[in-house]
Structure formats: structure tokens, C-alpha cells
Amino acid sequence: MSDLQQQPPRWAERFFRWYCHARHMEALEGDLYEYFERNCDDLGLKQARRKYVADVLLLFRPSVVGTLFNSFTQNTRTMLAHYLRSSMRGMRKRQVTTGIHLIGLITGMVAVGLIGLYVAYEQGFDRHIADAEQKFRVTNIRYGTEDGSVRPVAVVPPMYATALREQFPEVKRAGRTMFDFGGTLFQIGEEVYQEENGMFADTDALQILDLELVFGSLEEEAGANTVFLSERTFRKFFGNVGYEDLSLRAGRGEVKVAGVFKDLPAQSHLHLDYIFSHATIMQFIAEERMASWSWQQWLTYVELNPGVDPVAFAGKFQAYVESEANTVTEPIGYSYEAQITNVKDIHLTASGLEWDMVDAGNQRSIGFLSVAGGIILLIALLNFVNLSTAQALNRAKEVGVRKFNGAHRYQLITQFTLESVLLAFVSAIISLGLVALLLPYFAQFTDKPLALSVLFTAERIALLLASIVALGILAGTYPALLLSQFKPISIIRGLETQIGKSGRRVDLRLALVGIQFMLTIGLVISSLVIREQFQFLQQKDLGFQQDGIIVMDLPSSFRQAPETTRDRFMDHPNVLAASWSYGTPGGIVAGDLVVKPGENRTVPANLFCTDGRYIPTMQMEVLAGRMLNPDLATDVTGGFVLNESMVEDLGYASPEEAVGQPLHWGAWVDDVDSVKRGTIVGVVKDFHFKSLHEVLTGTVIHIWPDAFNSLTLRVNPQDLEGTLAHLQEQWEATESVYPFTFEFLDQRLAESYLAEQRLNRLFLWLTTLAILTACIGLFGLVNHHVIRKVKEISVRKVLGAKPKVIFRILVGRYFILLLACFGVATPLSLWLAQQWLADFAYATSVSGLLLIKAVVIVTLLTLLTVSSQVFKGLRINPIEGLRSE
Amino acid sequence: MKGTYLGEFEELVLLTVGILGKDAYGVAIKDDLTERTGRNPSIGALHSALTRLEKKGFVRSEMEGATPDRRGRRKRYYRMTAAGESVLKAIYEQRNSMYHLIPKFGT
Numbered sequence: 003m004s005d006l007q008q009q010p011p012r013w014a015e016r017f018f019r020w021y022c023h024a025r026h027m028e029a030l031e032g033d034l035y036e037y038f039e040r041n042c043d044d045l046g047l048k049q050a051r052r053k054y055v056a057d058v059l060l061l062f063r064p065s066v067v068g069t070l071f072n073s074f075t076q077n078t079r080t081m082l083a084h085y086l087r088s089s090m091r092g093m094r095k096r097q098v099t100t101g102i103h104l105i106g107l108i109t110g111m112v113a114v115g116l117i118g119l120y121v122a123y124e125q126g127f128d129r130h131i132a133d134a135e136q137k138f139r140v141t142n143i144r145y146g147t148e149d150g151s152v153r154p155v156a157v158v159p160p161m162y163a164t165a166l167r168e169q170f171p172e173v174k175r176a177g178r179t180m181f182d183f184g185g186t187l188f189q190i191g192e193e194v195y196q197e198e199n200g201m202f203a204d205t206d207a208l209q210i211l212d213l214e215l216v217f218g219s220l221e222e223e224a225g226a227n228t229v230f231l232s233e234r235t236f237r238k239f240f241g242n243v244g245y246e247d248l249s250l251r252a253g254r255g256e257v258k259v260a261g262v263f264k265d266l267p268a269q270s271h272l273h274l275d276y277i278f279s280h281a282t283i284m285q286f287i288a289e290e291r292m293a294s295w296s297w298q299q300w301l302t303y304v305e306l307n308p309g310v311d312p313v314a315f316a317g318k319f320q321a322y323v324e325s326e327a328n329t330v331t332e333p334i335g336y337s338y339e340a341q342i343t344n345v346k347d348i349h350l351t352a353s354g355l356e357w358d359m360v361d362a363g364n365q366r367s368i369g370f371l372s373v374a375g376g377i378i379l380l381i382a383l384l385n386f387v388n389l390s391t392a393q394a395l396n397r398a399k400e401v402g403v404r405k406f407n408g409a410h411r412y413q414l415i416t417q418f419t420l421e422s423v424l425l426a427f428v429s430a431i432i433s434l435g436l437v438a439l440l441l442p443y444f445a446q447f448t449d450k451p452l453a454l455s456v457l458f459t460a461e462r463i464a465l466l467l468a469s470i471v472a473l474g475i476l477a478g479t480y481p482a483l484l485l486s487q488f489k490p491i492s493i494i495r496g497l498e499t500q501i502g503k504s505g506r507r508v509d510l511r512l513a514l515v516g517i518q519f520m521l522t523i524g525l526v527i528s529s530l531v532i533r534e535q536f537q538f539l540q541q542k543d544l545g546f547q548q549d550g551i552i553v554m555d556l557p558s559s560f561r562q563a564p565e566t567t568r569d570r571f572m573d574h575p576n577v578l579a580a581s582w583s584y585g586t587p588g589g590i591v592a593g594d595l596v597v598k599p600g601e602n603r604t605v606p607a608n609l610f611c612t613d614g615r616y617i618p619t620m621q622m623e624v625l626a627g628r629m630l631n632p633d634l635a636t637d638v639t640g641g642f643v644l645n646e647s648m649v650e651d652l653g654y655a656s657p658e659e660a661v662g663q664p665l666h667w668g669a670w671v672d673d674v675d676s677v678k679r680g681t682i683v684g685v686v687k688d689f690h691f692k693s694l695h696e697v698l699t700g701t702v703i704h705i706w707p708d709a710f711n712s713l714t715l716r717v718n719p720q721d722l723e724g725t726l727a728h729l730q731e732q733w734e735a736t737e738s739v740y741p742f743t744f745e746f747l748d749q750r751l752a753e754s755y756l757a758e759q760r761l762n763r764l765f766l767w768l769t770t771l772a773i774l775t776a777c778i779g780l781f782g783l784v785n786h787h788v789i790r791k792v793k794e795i796s797v798r799k800v801l802g803a804k805p806k807v808i809f810r811i812l813v814g815r816y817f818i819l820l821l822a823c824f825g826v827a828t829p830l831s832l833w834l835a836q837q838w839l840a841d842f843a844y845a846t847s848v849s850g851l852l853l854i855k856a857v858v859i860v861t862l863l864t865l866l867t868v869s870s871q872v873f874k875g876l877r878i879n880p881i882e883g884l885r886s887e
Numbered sequence: 888m889k890g891t892y893l894g895e896f897e898e899l900v901l902l903t904v905g906i907l908g909k910d911a912y913g914v915a916i917k918d919d920l921t922e923r924t925g926r927n928p929s930i931g932a933l934h935s936a937l938t939r940l941e942k943k944g945f946v947r948s949e950m951e952g953a954t955p956d957r958r959g960r961r962k963r964y965y966r967m968t969a970a971g972e973s974v975l976k977a978i979y980e981q982r983n984s985m986y987h988l989i990p991k992f993g994t
Contacts, residue, residue, distance in 0.1 A: 029913060029962060031960050033914050035956065036914045036956050057930050066934060066935075
């Protein structure tokens with residue numbers, strides 16, 4: 003006989019009742035008990051309970067559970083229809099609340115939608131490459147042994163690819179590429195095209211990059227003076243002709259079209275229009291140089307065999323680099339740490355690399371935007387929860403009537419949750435329309451070909467629907483729980499419900515408003531910091547005058563007689579100064595080594611090879627000694643000017659001390675390493691010829707006519723057109739092939755901060771949206787508050803309360819809350835801002851003024867939001883307020 | 888033909904239902920099955936088989952007979968239908984005829 007003590011586990015019983023289909027419930031439960039009783043007698047209570055649980059778990063199968071639809075009875079379906087109808091009616095009735103809910107949710111969804119599309123785009127790079135899992139790019143972190151510098155660089159020595167091919171059985175293939183800096187001029191018959199996006203590459207690299215050829219083949223290495231063209235470029239050059247046996251002039255030589263490849267997608271870390279064969283560049287490189295461990299100019303790719311663990315392989319390769327390369331490079335001042343990056347990650351991780359030419363995104367900015375989008379959605383959600391609970395009292399009667407008619411609590415919860423899911427769906431549909439409408443502008447703004455079509459896969463649509471439902475449930479659950487717990491008896495008796503009065507609830511609402519305040523403050527501070535940094539980048543003293551500088555990269559015909567060329571371009575009243583150089587700000591600068599004689603120590607240096615007039619042309623500031631003098635024979639053969647960093651790198655205490663000291667430079671002349679011996683004649687202030695993302699390093703300016711490739715001109719800003727016409731005339735008098743090209747230096751430099759400029763503006767918009775959403779929510783809340791307090795205010799007014807008191811009653815606590823929120827949010831957002839600023843080598847410091855700005859902005863906006871409601875409260879006529887009693 | 892297909896386990900269950908006659912309900916079927924075949928199916932497996940058999944029309948079921956050790960829950964009694972009988976017969980005949988075709992076993 004059953005003993006009352008003997009019970010199966012309660013949770014298992016409940017679980018079974020929860021999932022079991024009604025049809026099978028009774029008989030199966032009976033069976034379960036029968037076994038349980040028998041097992042208790044035979045095996046003891048403990049075993050019986052264990053078996054019961056096992057049976058319940060094993061019974062959890064489709065034949066017992068039935069489908070979801072089976073459990074929808076006629077009644078459930080009717081109720082669902084009813085909920086839908088009453089939700090619609092309710093929305094129409096509570097227009098202000100519904101409107102605020104909708105606007106909030108839509109704002110959040112649109113922001114998240116646009117940002118989501120952008121982030122998805124940035125994260126979807128190089129998916130066209132087959133077997134990408136085992137394909138990597140090899141880069142270096144270069145450690146200076148002397149100066150302790152750490153510089154991630156994209157280019158590696160030529161021996162890397164050689165070693166990868168020959169020493170590692172794990173490697174399927176390894177390929178070398180080199181960017182075609184400065185572009186190439188192509189000539190087909192009479193037509194001339196200057197193309198910028200090209201490189202030199204061997205077939206291994208092209209196979210790793212999965213280049214899809216429509217003509218030609220990658221079976222064997224292409225010969226010298228051959229080129230692969232993208233389909234787009236091919237059509238541009240040749241029009242609609244067959245691919246076979248075509249050649250064209252590139253630069254000054256004849257090249258053959260070896261192949262035509264499908265245009266690379268926009269989401270590729272390389273944007274290539276032409277690719278010269280490896281053999282083409284090898285004509286200009288001595289064989290011995292390819293055995294170098296110190297010459298770094300190659301972008302190297304590697305494909306590992308299937309199943310090879312990349313992390314272990316990277317370690318093994320690094321060990322090899324330690325023993326083979328670093329033993330060579332350490333005596334000349336640096337060592338390598340080899341890194342491998344999966345091809346799919348190159349786009350997002352390349353932004354910190356020097357000497358990189360790939361399309362690099364910024365992971366940190368993407369993270370920042372995602373967080374900002376999430377914050378807006380969160381603010382909208384909190385709005386929803388807050389307003390719904392504030393409105394709870396208005397719906398108390400509805401709840402009471404439903405309960406009297408026999409509604410279960412869970413039915414009410416279902417109803418209210420469904421309502422918010424419905425609202426979420428309506429918002430989602432409107433948001434989708436808005437996103438579609440705004441996307442073209444957003445795409446133009448971010449300069450990315452974003453499209454809504456990426457959403458149209460079954461998986462993504464399902465995910466989207468699921469998130470909308472989840473959002474609705476998230477927003478609706480708490481209000482539903484709160485509303486459904488009203489006691490019908492107290493509602494019907496006309497009493498204030500306990501819920502409305504209990505302090506705990508009010509505190510929760512206040513806490514939610516607090517979170518919104520904090521998020522808003524965080525966004526405001528962040529966007530102010532970004533703005534400040536952007537202005538800092540634009541206004542920072544670069545150490546030279548960037549305005550009014552024109553840079554022209556001159557073809558070789560001008561270099562025959564550099565002095566004459568310079569004089570001819572100078573022959574105009576508005577051209578104030580001019581200087582030849584190899585090395586321009588924002589352009590290519592030679593990286594090399596100089597030798598400090600006495601100590602016989604080599605130090606890495608950026609080398610500006612000039613004609614001696616560069617310093618006055620750029621208006622740099624001389625700190626000690628003097629500028630170079632092109633008329634002085636000793637300056638031509640051995641004069642060096644350093645920047646401050648170089649003074650430090652060489653170990654001199656002050657600029658003055660450095661002047662007059664000897665310095666050597668290993669110059670490549672006729673492929674023989676000869677040495678230029680000279681003296682330091684002067685020191686200039688540090689000048690930023692690279693973007694401020696990068697740390698400024700030691701730089702040497704000297705006279706070296708062999709390397710000249712560009713002319714820097716300082717011009718009078720007046721009559722720029724006339725000056726440019728003069729320059730063009732002079733250009734065309736000498737050069738017949740290359741068209742006249744020039745750049746304004748300030749524009750070229752501004753381009754390196756385009757990403758920050760975009761982020762700055764995007765963040766401004768997002769912050770505005772967030773503030774708007776938060777304000778709408780606050781407005782709704784205060785609006786509701788004033789209505790509820792009419793009676794109290796009327797009484798107080800009758801008793802002679804001053805406006806100050808009424809103001810305090812209505813909104814005073816929000817301002818106290820705001821103050822508290824500043825205390826919490828400020829340090830947090832400052833810490834976050836520092837994280838972002840860490841990306842820059844030169845960053846603005848966050849000033850107290852900025853914080854004051856943030857306080858003023860948020861406080862003013864809060865005041866503005868509540869003011870209309872406060873005035874409404876102040877104008878309450880006590881007679882009307884009380885007469886309704 | 889899907890309707891007349893009978894899995895090996897289902898066949899055993901159907902046979903047991905036939906053997907038990909009026910007393911075939913979940914626990915009894917399981918016990919009898921264990922006794923005769925040495926198998927010990929889980930309640931879930933047995934329930935699935937019985938549900939499938941009912942869907943195919945080989946058994947029908949009705950609820951009756953609550954006992955105290957079932958805490959008042961009624962039992963679901965299963966009865967073999969005419970269709971169930973004929974499918975068992977068909978299977979038996981087919982097996983039998985094939986069995987006799989094996990030379991070693993002869994006639």
C-alpha cells in the first residue's frame with residue numbers, strides 16, 4: 003500500500019505534467035505511479051525516485067508531447083483573436099503612450115538596423131576566398147633593440163616566403179606581393195590611363211587570394227613584362243575585344259596581357275585593377291637582395307595544408323625567425339616577431355600596421371558604434387517599461403473586470419506581453435521601411451556599398467523575427483507581471499492600488515530613468531571626446547605649415563635637370579618657394595639606417611632626400627644650428643639636419659649638443675654599400691609627416707639628388723588658378739606622356755583622418771537620437787506624473803504653495819537623480835574614451851571644460867523636456883483640479 | 888505499403904496485446920514483454936509503439952479501472968482490432984512460407 007512518505011520528486015512530476023499532452027496524461031501518469039510504487043517495494047525509495055526521473059526524461063518525446071498546435075484549443079484561438087482586437091483598441095485609445103512607445107522603439111530599431119548593416123558589412127570581408135580558414139598573411143612586429151620601439155609592420159623580408167616554401171612541410175604554398183606605389187601609366191595606342199590600384203605578385207600569392215581568371219591561367223609562373231588586368235580595367239583599356247594576344251605600354255615598357263581576372267568584390271582587403279607578374283619586378287631587383295632578412299618590402303601570404311593548427315604553426319615559424327632572421331637583424335638594431343592573420347580578418351585588423359596598403363577597417367570604431375546602437379535600443383526599451391508601469395493605474399480597471407470574468411493571471415500576462423510583441427512588430431515594419439529609405443544616404447555617408455539585400459536569407463529573416471519577438475517580450479514582461487497582479491477587489495472598491503503607492507515600485511522607475519540618464523551622459527561625453535580629438539587632429543601644430551603647399555610627383559623626364567625644372571616652376575610671382583625631395587608628408591618616406599660614428603652604432607631613421615631647400619619651403623622651425631645650404635659644397639656632400647626625436651635616438655642631451663657631431667649614412671650607389679660621411683649641421687622641431695595615429699620617429703634631412711621624385715611648392719593663396727595654369731604650362735612643356743597632376747598637402751593629410759571625421763559625425767547623430775529617445779521617455783513620464791498630481795498641487799496651491807515648491811514636487815527628484823548619475827557615468831565614460839584615444843599616438847587630453855559642457859548640455863535638455871509639463875503643473879487651476887471630486 | 892508495415896518491436900508489442908487480451912494496459916504489457924522476450928523497453932519507447940499501432944488501426948484503446956497504487960489514475964487498456972489480427976496472420980504466413988524454403992530446415 004502506498005505510504006504517504008513515498009513521493010516521486012516533485013519537480014519531475016511537475017515537469018511531466020507540463021510537457022505531457024492532455025490525451026496521454028492520465029494513463030501515463032498512472033503507469034508512472036504504479037511503477038514507482040512497485041519500485042519502492044522492490045528497490046527502495048531512493049532507487050524508485052531515480053527511476054521515476056529517468057522515465058520522465060525518457061518520456062519527453064514527440065509522441066507524448068504532441069505538437070504546439072495540438073495544444074491550441076478552440077478557446078485559446080478565440081482568446082488570441084480577442085487579445086489582438088483589444089490591443090488594437092487600446093492603442094487607439096492611449097494614443098500618446100502608444101505614440102511614445104512607437105517612436106522610441108522605431109528610433110532604436112532604425113539606429114540598430116543601420117549600424118548593424120554597417121557592422122555586418124565590415125565583418126564580411128574576403129568571404130569570396132575559398133578555403134580561407136587555412137590562408138594567412140604574414141606580418142611582423144618590429145622591435146628596436148636600441149630605442150625599445152614596437153612597430154607592427156605589414157611588409158616582411160623576401161626570405162620569409164622563401165623559408166615558408168622550403169623549410170616547412172605544413173605550408174601548401176607561400177606567395178609574395180609588392181604594392182605598386184605611385185601607380186602606373188598605361189598607354190594603349192593614343193589613349194593614356196593612370197591607374198593607382200596595382201601590385202606585383204607571384205602565382206602562389208594569386209592562388210592564395212583565389213583570383214578568378216576569365217582568361218589566362220595560374221598554372222605556371224607568368225613571364226617578365228606581363229600583366230593581369232581586372233575585367234573592368236580590361237574593358238576600359240581595350241573595349242569589347244577578345245582577350246588573346248594583346249599588349250600595351252606600362253610606364254615606359256611594353257607588357258603583354260597574361261590574364262584577365264574577375265573584378266574583386268567591394269568587400270576585399272585588396273582593391274586591384276592590375277597585377278604585374280613577379281618576374282616583372284625581379285628585373286629591377288638584384289638576386290642577392292632576395293636573400294635578405296633585413297630588406298622589408300614584401301606583403302607575404304601563406305596557405306597551410308588542411309588540418310595544420312595555425313597557432314602552433316605561427317609559433318614554429320617564429321622560432322625559425324628567431325634563429326635565422328633575428329641573428330642577422332639584431333646587430334643592425336631590430337628584431338622581428340612574425341604574426342599570421344587569417345585573410346578574413348585582415349580588413350579589420352590592418353589599421354594599426356605601418357607600410358600597409360590594404361583596405362583597413364577600424365575594429366574599435368565598429369565596437370564603439372555597436373555599443374552606441376545598443377544603448378539607443380536599451381534607452382527605448384527602458385522607456386517602454388517605464389511608461390507602461392507608470393500607466394499601469396489607468397489600466398487597473400480593465401484588469402479588475404477581466405479578473406472578475408475569470409481571467410487567470412497567466413492569461414493577463416499573455417495578453418499584455420502579446421500587446422508589446424505586437425507593438426514591436428509594428429515598429430519593426432515601420433523601421434524596416436525607414437532603414438530602406440535612409441540606407442542610400444547612410445551608404446553615401448559611410449562610403450560603403452551597403453544593401454538591404456544581405457538580410458534576405460532564410461536564416462537572417464528567422465533571426466530578425468526571433469529578435470523582434472524577444473524584444474517585445476523583453477519590453478513587455480515586467481509591465482505584464484505588474485499589471486496582472488492587481489487585486490480586483492481593491493480596484494472595484496475604488497481604492498488606490500497598493501502598487502501605485504508602494505515606494506519600491508517608484509524607486510524602480512526612478513532607477514530605470516537613472517540608467518537612461520547615465521547612458522545618455524556616457525554618449526554625450528563620448529561624442530564630445532571624439533569631437534575634441536577630431537579637432538585636435540586638425541589643429542595640431544604639425545611642425546610645418548601645411549597650408550598653401552602643392553606637391554607634384556614628377557616623372558623622370560623632369561629629373562634630368564632638376565635645377566632647371568625647379569627654376570621654371572618657380573618662375574611665377576605667386577610661387578614663393580620650391581624644393582625637390584624624396585619623401586613628402588602623407589606620401590612615401592624612405593626608411594633607412596644611419597650610423598653614429600664614435601660608437602659605431604646603427605639607428606633606424608626616416609630619410610628625407612632633398613635639394614637642401616626643403617626646410618624653408620615647409621617653414622619648419624630650426625631649434626639649433628642652421629638649415630642646409632645647397633650652395634655650400636660640404637652641405638651637399640655631408641650635411642645632415644635631424645629632428646628632435648633623432649637627437650634623442652642618437653643619445654644627445656640637447657639639440658645644441660648634437661650640432662657639429664659626425665653622422666654617417668650607408669648609401670646604395672650602384673648596388674654597393676658605400677658610406678656618406680658628414681656632420682650634423684642643424685636640428686628642426688619634430689614634424690609630423692605621418693598621420694597622428696603613428697608615433698613620430700627619428701628623421702634625418704639631407705641633400706641627395708639621386709632620389710628626387712617630387713617637387714614641393716609653397717604658393718600664395720591668391721590667384722590659385724593662375725598659379726596652377728602656370729604649373730600646368732611648365733609641366734606640359736617638358737612632359738608629353740604623363741598628364742599634369744598635383745595635390746594640395748592639407749587635403750592629402752586630411753584624408754588620413756576621414757575615418758575619424760565619419761565617426762565624429764556618426765556619433766553626433768547617434769547621440770542626438772539617443773538624447774531624443776530619452777527625452778521622449780522623460781516627457782511621457784513627467785506628463786503622466788503631472789496628471790496624477792493635479793489634486794495634490796491644487797490643494798497645495800490653495801494653501802499658498804510657491805511655484806518653487808511645485809517645481810520641486812514635480813521634477814525635483816529628477817535633477818537630484820541627474821546629479822547622482824553624473825557621478826557614476828562620468829568616470830566610466832572617461833575610461834572608455836581613453837580606450838578609444840589609445841588608438842592615436844597623439845591624443846587630446848580630456849579637459850574639465852569638456853565635462854562641464856556635458857553637464858550643461860544634459861541638464862539643459864532635461865530642463866527643456868520637463869519645462870512644458872512643469873508649466874502645465876504650475877498653471878493648474880485649483881478650482882478645476884478639485885471640483886472634479 | 889506504409890499502413891501495413893510493422894516494425895519488429897511493434898510486432899512484439901502487438902503480439903503481447905493479443906496475448907494479454909482484456910488485461911493489456913501499459914504496465915502489464917511491459918511486464919509481459921520483459922518476461923517473454925527478456926527485453927526491458929522504457930515506458931516512452933513502449934508508449935510510442937502503442938501510439939503508432941493505434942494510429943495504424945491495429946489496436947484501439949479505452950480508459951478505465953483506477954487503482955490506489957495508481958493514485959486514482961485510470962488505465963489505458965489496449966485491444967487488438969480485426970486489422971491487427973489480420974496483419975499478424977499475414978506476417979506469420981509470410982515468415983512461415985519463407986522459413987520452409989530454407990533447404991536446411993526442409994519441410
